[in-house]
Amino acid sequence: MSDPVHPTEAVPPIQIHDMTIAYHKKPVLWDVDLDVPEGVLVGIIGPNGAGKSTMIKAVMDLIPKASGWVKIYDRPYDQMRSAIGYVPQRESVDWDFPVNALDVVLMGRYGHVGWLRRPSSEDRRIAAESLEKVGMAEFAQRQISQLSGGQQQRVFLARALAQDARIYMMDEPFAGVDAATERAIIDILIELRSQGKTILVVHHDLQTVTAYFDWVIMLNMRVVAAGPTNEVFTDENLQKTYGGRLTVLSQAAQAMADHRRGN
Amino acid sequence: MELDSAFWIILTGSLASASCALLGTFLVLRKMSLLGDALSHAVLPGIAIAFLLSDSRAIIPMFVGAALCGLLTTLLIEAFHRKWNVQEDASIGIVFTALFALGVVLVTAYAGQVDLDQECVLYGEIAYTPWDTLIWNGVDVGPRPVWILGVVFILNILFVCTLYKELKIASFDSAMAMAVGVNATLIHYLLMGMVSLTTVAAFESVGAILVVAMFIVPGASAYLWSDRLVTILCLAVLFGVLSAWVGYWIAGIWDSSIAGAIVTVAGAIFLLSLLFSPNQGVIARLWQRAALSVQVAQDHMLLALVRRFEVDETHRSSREELLQAASVSHLVSRLALRSLEKSRLVVHDSQGWALAAGGKQEALRLLRNHRLWETYLSGLGLPENRVHGPADAVEHFIGRQLAAELGAEVDQSMDPQGKRIPLSDD
Missing domain, CATH: 1.10.3470.10 (ABC transporter involved in vitamin B12 uptake, BtuC)
Structure with a gap:
């Protein structure tokens, strides 16, 4: 087997070419240009407002790109949608919504079910299995607002597992969870990687980066560094990512926004 | 016609x-x-x-x-x-x-x-x-x-x-x-x-x-009754239809606007849902709160009895003493005492009130919880005279598992005031 951290010529699962993202004409992420190799566990790190969530949302076409393109296994995202599993930020949904844990996980199967059809018993079985994998089988019928933060995060993870994807995008899966849940989640991520899946994780805790990830993307409105953790996760790059504000970029962004508004 | x-x-x-x-x-x-x-x-x-x-x-x-x-x-x-x-x-x-x-x-x-x-x-x-x-x-x-x-x-x-x-x-x-x-x-x-x-x-x-x-209105009412989307949709439709029927009937009696009466009924259904829904209803919450305060009053009475029992096994407490020990309103403490008597946790004779066998077991469990918590808090560095109040509030909510964990955390023999912690019965 080839070394997954240094792939040779396989088609990369994710190719991002010259991608720039803007909110209300103000660029928040500039000229991202990178290939993510197959079968690696990637941490996306950077300060608040660095564009971490923006990057994975843009890859998944959830927000428009100002320029550039993304390819998934050398194909446009539209054709490869079902190859990507997604764990959004926990705060992005209304936890008082009247569904139970199993319902939420079953949503991960909707892409396979197709329009106008109902989930089959096979879909239900996969959903139940996914809940089991994250240790939440006994909470299947529990209304989601009655779950703790860590349990809610596990349900989201189970939903992504139910998607049965080749690539996983996770937006801060470790935010606000207890140590046991963090352990359980990382165990599952490692298992996914051992199955050859590619996993991108927006991450905040710098302490655990070297332990968890074999690849990192260091962002601050642009890609400061990207590559194998032991090569790019250096003090110098950390300093570039977190040290001070990237005044040139944010000033340029502000100037562009002002100009468009006609100031 | x-x-x-x-x-x-x-x-x-x-x-x-x-x-x-x-x-x-x-x-x-x-x-x-x-x-x-x-x-x-x-x-x-x-x-x-x-x-x-x-x-x-x-x-x-x-x-x-x-x-x-x-x-x-x-x-x-x-x-x-x-x-x-x-x-x-x-x-x-x-x-x-x-x-x-x-x-x-x-x-x-x-x-x-x-x-x-x-x-x-x-x-x-x-x-x-x-x-x-x-x-x-x-x-x-x-x-x-x-x-x-x-x-x-x-x-x-x-x-x-x-x-x-x-x-x-x-x-x-x-x-x-x-x-x-x-x-x-x-x-x-x-x-x-x-x-x-x-x-x-x-x-x-x-x-x-x-x-x-x-x-x-019907959707908001239905949402109070269930946490299943299908059930909520069915209930909302049902509430809508029910409003139409009852509203028409009321409009007939009062000779009023039919649409107005229908909406008034829908509003009434919402109010009833708010009051009576099983999980989020006002009545259900009041009932839970009342049940809890009776429970707390019972616990306090059992503790008062067991503390006396520790000193003097033949002691009998007066009714007034027990009602005082509950430290809640008179009505609640009387209810609590009646329920303790009914469930045979306490008995009384001409000389006063004492713990029955089942009551003693429950009271010792509570006392253990109380003193474990005191010991735990003092282990955290709280002064001795500050640990009784918090323990009084928490003792009712310590289940078997938490008690076991607490027991493992602290020295189980003495509480901070040097009183013996009762042994666990399991």
């Missing part, structure tokens, strides 16, 4: 209420309740233009006009909010009032030229239903509103049934919906289209107040 007209009015009211309630539940869950109100007003220019162009009150052009205008409303609200940074509630308010006003201008300006007046568009009257008959091939086939609303109701049912899972995921988590290939934006516009259609159909048959209320 009398019975006949009652039947048609109730049927019309039920169909309108059920249609609105079904879609309204989704609006409530998406926190867009007022969009029903907004759309119901904003479609007016669409209706007016359809009248002007088709030069008639025919159904089809009116629906098309309204649906297009509803779509325009939704698009404008979205554009104001997302593209031009206007607050969402403000953009709803701006769009619907402006379009409504435009509609009023159109209706009044051209009212003379077509058979159209404000009254018939804005304030449909459900009581006229039986006389608005539909003649088909020369045969009277029943009131026109019943046919229109019947079709709309069936369309709504079909819409919700076929797109149930898409509506569910798009309402719960639109980003995830997009990620699994469900076009949440399309679902949003389809829902708004159905809301516009339903609005127009119901508006001209039953009037504004009924439509606006039925988009919100």
